[in-house]
Amino acid sequence: MSHSGKFYIAGKRLIKALSGMNLRFLVPLLLPLFLILPQTARNDCGPGSLYGFQGYSFLNAEVLRTTPRIGEFFLDFESMAVLETGNRQDQVVDNVTEWTLKVCENALPEDVATVIYQVPVDIMRQLRTAIQSRTIPPPSILSGNTFVNFLYRNKCEETVDYLIFAKECEPHVGPVSDPWGETSRNVPAMLELIEAGKKDFRKTKSDYIKLRYAYQLVRLAHYAGEFDLALELYDFCLPKIDQPLINDQKSLIYYWLLGHKAGALLKTGKRIEASYLYSKIFQHCPSRRQSAFKSFSIKSDEEWQELILLCRNKTEEATLYALRAHNAGSKAIEEMQRIYDLDPSHPFLDILLLREIKSLERDLLGLEFNDKKGYNRRNYGVPRAFAGDYVISMHDFVHDLWSAGKVQNPALWHLAEGYLDLLSGDFYAAEKNFREVGPKLNSEELKEQLEVFQVVLTISAFEKPTSEVEEEAYDIWKREELFREYPDFSDFLRDKLVQLYRDGGRPGKAFLARHTLDDLRMNPQEDILNDLQKVPGESERTPIERLLFRDKEGRDIRSELFDMEAVLLFQEHQLEAALRLYKKIPRPSWDAFGKFDPFRGSFVDCLSCAHSKDTADLYNRGELLEELLDLEYKARAEPVNSAVYYYRIGTALYNMTYFGHSWMAMDYFRSGSSWSRMGGDQEVFSYPGAPYGNQENMNVSRPLYYFEKARLAANDPELQARAAFMAAKCELILYYQSKDFRPPPAPNLAPDVPPAYRNHFQMIVDYYRDTEFYEQLIEECLYFRLFSGDE
């Protein structure tokens, strides 16, 4: 049996899944995208959107290629369900491999698997008939199967007889197909099979086939509940078998057989003897390692001592401690010390070492900049409270062991010491250890691991967001192979850069390293915008800055930043300052930021109604600012017409609030849900994907001010009435935002608005009843109709 097995760990599965895609051509696009686009898998919108531990791992279980498939068992110990699947698959692979090696090396493994696992027993009987006849060909359904061809050509009657017997046993010993069905077995039928099998065993010449018969017989008896019989059959069969070896190792069937003997011993109360056998299976048989661990059962110090007495050498004894080290709550260093004292070159020492390092990696790697550490703490209890002390204890232990020179793979341990230095924050010591261990590494896997650790160290050791650091970070990003094999590099590097930028007073770069401009538009932040404006021109930018400063289409975002800054000022009614900024954007580009018609008045606020198509009514932001400033100027310069101008300003300002049809002139994103959450001065609302929330432009006091100015300045009662009506709309909104607001008892009822918020409605009734506008208002506005009592 080949001992170079495959390794499966959670990370490796992910890597394999990713490597199934041809990422090579996507990398140039991915590089900026991972920076600029939000990382939805790690989006900070609450634990509900996250799944699994959110950390980084760079440990490659392939470093243990010499030890068959131990890695996944130990390194992903939490995922027992995954391991169970893996174990079943491993058993199939191991079994097929052994058949191939022992019986027919020329057969294709998939053909062997077909014969063993899929061909029904009656077809196998036809094959036997064909072999016995010497003239009848094999069943046509098996034509082309290389294993069948071998069996037929070489007249392997014994092997076929065994396969028939095994298939006859299978229904009695296989997992229950219907978990809701009967769990009891047909014991009489199983006992009959045992008798038939014993006869076949006796006449079989091949030791390998005899071993397989022995396995079937003991298994039948075990599952039939005939435990004493199982033990008798074991004692009957084994002395008659000259143990076959596969690549100088005992057959895995021997260990499978041992497992059933151990099971029978367990059921007959011989727990210690059973546990001893389980420890041998644990040591030698990867595909049954997990079940051996689960069945291993020692309950007292006395039993433990008895168990030790059964061990024939220190390696076996050391395996007992390796088993104990895998109990939940075990103290790894204590058990590893015991293993080392007994057998310094025990292979399980390496495995336990990597397991502990992986746990410490979860605790400590990137802890200072992992933005999901709160989530990890709440959901996984990571980092463990003692991790800080433990990494030092483990470090010292590792150093002592490898420097004594007795462990099987001292280079691995030396490398591990370096990584532990890194995890504990001693980058100097880590770098020194990595430098020293490099020449000692023989395997490609360890060399690759060193390379990966060195990159992790480089990133971890970044101190300030200098241009040199950015250049180095960019060089790391370009290593697409690394990112494909170790996908955590993407998050690790990004999160580190975010931390550097944040600590280095570059909030803008920190933001864009993790989010997009769209995220910022939800609630533009002045400090972020100011910082981003410090990024120099294209020719002077670092490669990272070039990446950050591009939008989804690859265009420079400078103008978009000016647009956002202008909108912020616009919201504060700092029109001149806003226009000055806007003029930094090339005028031909102004339309690209949208066109709006806020001067269009309406009785009813309609967000979804069509905007004017008349270009004379449409203004881009820059033009809007110019127009508003012009109106202000005119209102001051032409007092006789000021009412008209003020009314026009008020209309625009109202329509550009959250409540108006041109809200997008002064805001980038509007959420309908904000309506039900508004109150008081609140204008920022939480929103998924919005790191600073969603800011809504809900302040109607400024348009109210202008409507009042218009009404007071107007001579024309029609204009006065209009201004009063618009002011009344503002008053109603203020009522909705106030603490006085009481929702109506039913949604189809008008709210009962207190008189304090009906001043302007009352004004219209008192003073403008004779205007044409009043008639229109009665016609158009239900609220006013109800208020006035007029029809």
Place this chain on the structure above:
Amino acid sequence: MKKHCSNYLVKFLAVFGLWLVFLSGSCTRPNLPAPSPAVYHWKQKFNVSEAEWQLLDSLNCSKIYLRFFDLDKENESGPVIPFSVMEARWPQDRKLEIIPVVFITNRSFQETGAEQVEQIAENLFDKVVRMLEELPPEIKIKEWQLDCDWTQSTREAFFQLAAIIRDKLKKEGLELSTTIRLHQIKFADKTGVPPADRGMLMFYNMDNVRDSSTQNSILDLDVAGQYMQGFSDYPLPLDIALPVFSWAVWQRNTKTLGLLYPFDPSSLQDSSRVEQLSASRYKLLKSTYLDGRFLYEDDQLRLEEVHPDLLLQAMDMLGENLPPESRTLSFYALDQSMLKSFSNESLRQILHRWKKID
């Protein structure tokens, strides 16, 4: 004459005094009918020992809530299937009432649609029926029980399953009970009331076992007191389950590593291996096996036990809140540790705690 009169007076006063004592005692005791005794049996093999039968006989207890199997998902996304199916060696010639209990994990109902729930209910019903096929005639079945600690998100699914089972049982003239937790009574309007004929109030596991400040997560009457509301309005008649077990909370550096259950407190008496830090906290002096589990030097154990006195107080508390109606009191659970920790007499006292003094 004078001496004779004074003797008579003393005796009268003594009897009168005793009568006053009894009267005052009975005034503080709840005036409820004594509950019928029962036990839970929660092991995979139903094989009651002679000592356990003797205990049951001494309590006149012939009712056993017997765990038949657990239901859980095979894996995170797999189907719901039975686990740890009970292996029965039915006692012959013994009159018993068995209540088949099925424990259902909350996970079984997560992301489980109505059709799947229906299928699970059918499978559950058929399996219990099959398991009852070999039942001796002396053993009666009048009720089944579903044990599930449902949550807001799984409530609908669990209630659907309970309703299906209840309908099926009704056709057979049987009743359905479900386990109820204290918070499900206090907040019944939020948690809902399962569609069952009776509820079994699980009067234990009240506090957070992982919290290092918790004294006794099995039964803490201060914690229970916060939930003693809503009993009179609760629509299901309630039976009670009281704990008769103990366990040890295994801790290291204030972090809880696990629960040692079942746990034999006498294993903490070995002063060469264990140091007592306080009434309920112990420290391991060396790495060693303790009651079947390997623990390490400096690990700590918080022993949580239930004593008869505590159960008497629990009965008093329950008696003050439960409406007067007949009900069952079941001890969780029948095993060797129950026999070790509770004498027959102490269990009898608990059972008769509400008995009126005539």
